[in-house]
Amino acid sequence: MGRRAESLRVLAVCLALVVIPAVTLVACSGRGGPNEPFDCTNSGEHPTELACTGLYSSWSSKDVATDVLPFTPGFAAWSDGMAKQRWLALPAGTKIDTTNPDEWVFPVGTRVWKEFRRGEQRVETRFAMKLASGEWLRTTYRWSADGESAAAELTTGETDVGGTGYEIPALATCATCHRGRADGVLGFDAVTMAAPGATGLTLAELTRRDLLSAPLAAPVVPGDAQAVAALGWLHASCGTACHNASPKAAAHFTGLNMRLDVATLAAGVEGTNAYRTAVNVPSNFSAPNGAHVRIAAGEPDASTLVFRASYRDRSGQYQMPPLGTHSVDPQGVATLRAWVGSLTRPL
Numbered sequence: 642m643g644r645r646a647e648s649l650r651v652l653a654v655c656l657a658l659v660v661i662p663a664v665t666l667v668a669c670s671g672r673g674g675p676n677e678p679f680d681c682t683n684s685g686e687h688p689t690e691l692a693c694t695g696l697y698s699s700w701s702s703k704d705v706a707t708d709v710l711p712f713t714p715g716f717a718a719w720s721d722g723m724a725k726q727r728w729l730a731l732p733a734g735t736k737i738d739t740t741n742p743d744e745w746v747f748p749v750g751t752r753v754w755k756e757f758r759r760g761e762q763r764v765e766t767r768f769a770m771k772l773a774s775g776e777w778l779r780t781t782y783r784w785s786a787d788g789e790s791a792a793a794e795l796t797t798g799e800t801d802v803g804g805t806g807y808e809i810p811a812l813a814t815c816a817t818c819h820r821g822r823a824d825g826v827l828g829f830d831a832v833t834m835a836a837p838g839a840t841g842l843t844l845a846e847l848t849r850r851d852l853l854s855a856p857l858a859a860p861v862v863p864g865d866a867q868a869v870a871a872l873g874w875l876h877a878s879c880g881t882a883c884h885n886a887s888p889k890a891a892a893h894f895t896g897l898n899m900r901l902d903v904a905t906l907a908a909g910v911e912g913t914n915a916y917r918t919a920v921n922v923p924s925n926f927s928a929p930n931g932a933h934v935r936i937a938a939g940e941p942d943a944s945t946l947v948f949r950a951s952y953r954d955r956s957g958q959y960q961m962p963p964l965g966t967h968s969v970d971p972q973g974v975a976t977l978r979a980w981v982g983s984l985t986r987p988l
């Protein structure tokens with residue numbers, strides 16, 4: 642609901658209540674503000690309640706504020722079966738600096754949210770806000786058991802939320818993944834927002850709204866549908882956060898790069914980072930099943946990448962990704978297996 646519609650609603654409620662003076666006093670005496678029942682006066686640069694981050698124009702109705710725009714990347718990371726919703730708010734009159742198409746730089750004051758639901762039930766909402774220093778505040782809010790009355794900051798994480806096995810990460814781990822991109826935003830990039838299936842603030846919509854500093858041609862991921870799905874899955878699950886060429890990325894040292902970089906896409910499937918650094922490349926890791934090649938063309942079971950993506954252990958010794966997941970992504974692994982199986986073996 643817009644702000645005007647909201648004030649009309651409040652007016653209507655107040656007028657209706659004039660007949661009961663005692664109730665009118667309570668309902669119209671300054672209570673019922675947009676963040677009610679939370680006092681956001683001193684939230685400043687570090688809101689400890691989700692209600693104070695500006696996501697909703699009204700906490701009670703959960704109407705999303707008009708300056709907050711939804712987006713769904715065309716390739717997304719697996720979060721143990723949770724449904725996710727994402728929103729972005731840019732300060733009025735600002736643009737995203739897209740000079741480097743692979744490393745977008747966001748204006749100070751940018752806010753991004755990612756909500757996790759189990760079915761219809763809200764469980765967690767993560768939040769990132771770019772501060773005047775250029776650093777990001779990253780935090781997360783855990784919803785009350787009813788999924789609506791409160792969502793308070795949780796800094797320490799929780800390993801088994803409601804006995805479902807789902808993990809809310811401790812704030813100390815956010816940067817382990819998010820430092821993998823120069824400006825720390827992982828899932829909102831030229832490749833994911835131009836991919837089929839992207840919705841909301843897609844690359845086309847960003848261009849239409851004139852929110853990019855430099856116009857960008859829509860990147861096209863090479864290959865047939867099977868290759869696109871597998872390369873997109875590797876990009877979102879492995880490449881954007883850890884496995885890329887950025888020196889700060891957590892798995893940079895391995896040389897295994899699975900990010901879809903715009904400049905590489907014209908060179909076809911064989912030119913992608915994932916193909917170049919994984920297909921028929923020996924692994925630094927020997928899997929207990931004997932696999933020792935990152936991706937053995939035509940042989941999913943001889944590929945360490947397939948083994949690790951299909952494995953989960955709390956110690957994180959074998960599983961990939963090592964953080965943030967405790968169950969295998971069945972569709973993602975099936976996509977990966979199908980593509981690896983389709984690759985031609987070397988003669």
Ligand code: HEC
Pocket residue numbers: 716717718719727753754755767768769779780781810811812814815816817818819825826827828829877878881882962964965
């Ligand atoms: C295991 C790695 C990992 C950890 C840990 C992690 N994130 Fe993320 N996050 C990602 C990836 C990958 C994406 C993009 C893909 C997607 O949204 O599905 C993402 C997306 C987001 C987004 C949407 C904007 C964007 O960057 O795409 C927000 C906001 C966010 N994370 C906040 C957090 C916060 C806050 C924490 C810590 C409480 C955290 N994340 C911990 C990997 C991680």
